[in-house]
Every structure is written in C-alpha cells, then in structure tokens.
Amino acid sequence: MDIDPALVADVRWSFYNEAMKARPSTIDIALVAPASLKLVVYPDSILKKIAADVRQFDDWLVAVTERMKDVMVEHKGVGLAAPQVGLGLRIFVAAESAKREDAKVYINPVLTDERGSEEGEEGCLSLPTIRIKVPRFTHVRVEALDERGRPFSENLTDYTARIIQHENDHLDGILLLDRMSPVAKLANRRKVRELEERVKGPRK
Numbered sequence: 001m002d003i004d005p006a007l008v009a010d011v012r013w014s015f016y017n018e019a020m021k022a023r024p025s026t027i028d029i030a031l032v033a034p035a036s037l038k039l040v041v042y043p044d045s046i047l048k049k050i051a052a053d054v055r056q057f058d059d060w061l062v063a064v065t066e067r068m069k070d071v072m073v074e075h076k077g078v079g080l081a082a083p084q085v086g087l088g089l090r091i092f093v094a095a096e097s098a099k100r101e102d103a104k105v106y107i108n109p110v111l112t113d114e115r116g117s118e119e120g121e122e123g124c125l126s127l128p129t130i131r132i133k134v135p136r137f138t139h140v141r142v143e144a145l146d147e148r149g150r151p152f153s154e155n156l157t158d159y160t161a162r163i164i165q166h167e168n169d170h171l172d173g174i175l176l177l178d179r180m181s182p183v184a185k186l187a188n189r190r191k192v193r194e195l196e197e198r199v200k201g202p203r204k
C-alpha cells in the first residue's frame with residue numbers, strides 16, 4: 001500500500017478534539033472474517049459503546065467496508081455503521097440512493113461546521129419498525145479517511161447531512177432511542193419493549 005503515514009498522522013492530528021480524549025485509545029478486535037459480519041439489532045450492547053479509531057489500513061479493513069456495503073444494501077438502508085455489524089470501530093458507509101455503487105466509506109469521521117436545523121423522519125436498521133422525527137443540522141462538514149486511509153472532506157446538506165449525522169451517532173453509541181422526544185418515547189414504548197423481548201437469554 002502506498003499511504004504516506006506522515007500525511008495520515010497530520011490529518012489525524014487535525015481531527016484531534018476534546019471528544020477524542022474520551023475515546024478508547026486501543027482496540028482489541030479479533031480479526032473476524034468480514035464475510036461473517038451481519039446486522040446487529042437493538043438491544044445488543046455493542047450499539048451502546050463508543051467505537052474506537054481505526055489505526056490500521058489493510059486488506060482486512062477494505063473487506064470489512066465491502067461487507068458493510070453488502071449488509072446495507074441487503075437491508076435496504078442508506079447508511080450503516082460498523083457497530084451495527086458488531087465491530088466497535090469508527091467506520092460507516094452511506095449512500096443516499098441506497099445503491100451499492102454509490103456507497104461511500106467514512107473512517108474516523110469528524111463533523112464540523114454544523115449549521116441550520118430541521119426535523120425529519122428517520123429509521124434505523126438496528127431498530128426495525130421504529131420511525132421517529134429527529135432534529136438534525138441541515139449542513140455539516142465531514143472530514144474522514146477512505147478505506148485506504150486517504151483523507152477527504154465534504155460539505156453536506158439536507159438528507160445527506162442527516163444520514164451522516166445518524167451514522168456518526170452510532171460511532172458514539174447513540175441510537176434513535178436517545179434522540180427521542182418524551183412524546184415519541186411514550187408512543188414507541190411498546191415497539192421498543194418488543195425488540196427487547198426478542199432477545200432470549202443474556203448477551204454480553
């Protein structure tokens with residue numbers, strides 16, 4: 001691979017902010033077979049954890065991102081974050097069109113320049129049957145690395161900005177449930193309980 005480590009380090013340094021201090025500095029993920037990754041549904045505990053930065057860019061990582069695109073398309077999503085396939089890593093894929101060929105990979109993303117606010121309906125592949133209205137910024141800037149560790153940035157608006165904010169939430173263990181208004185919480189109480197009751201026996 002032809003990544004200039006100094007360049008990556010520079011970008012990573014520019015990403016440094018207060019929030020990163022709270023993140024895990026090491027990650028101990030068994031090198032699971034990317035092909036075995038599948039959708040994880042609430043209340044799996046991985047969905048509530050803060051994901052760790054990706055530090056190694058290799059073929060395994062590329063295979064993981066390819067598999068994530070498959071899972072996203074298979075479940076007709078417009079975005080999917082690594083915790084949703086059981087990996088506590090700061091990776092998500094997104095495609096407003098829900099088409100595989102449009103799916104873009106965002107690694108160690110940082111959102112800045114957040115402006116404007118709008119409510120819109122959202123669902124989540126890890127929270128089937130639940131749809132709620134969530135206020136999001138109408139404009140965000142995202143700085144991230146692609147699957148080969150190359151930095152890029154984008155200014156996003158409206159629906160695309162909404163998708164990226166939803167997926168980025170997953171990397172911080174934040175679910176739609178955490179974004180619900182008290183009224184929505186009440187209205188969705190039964191659906192949430194049904195999801196919780198699907199799980200038979202304790203999970204780690």
Ligand code: CO
Pocket residue numbers: 123124125126166167170
């Ligand atoms: Co989601």
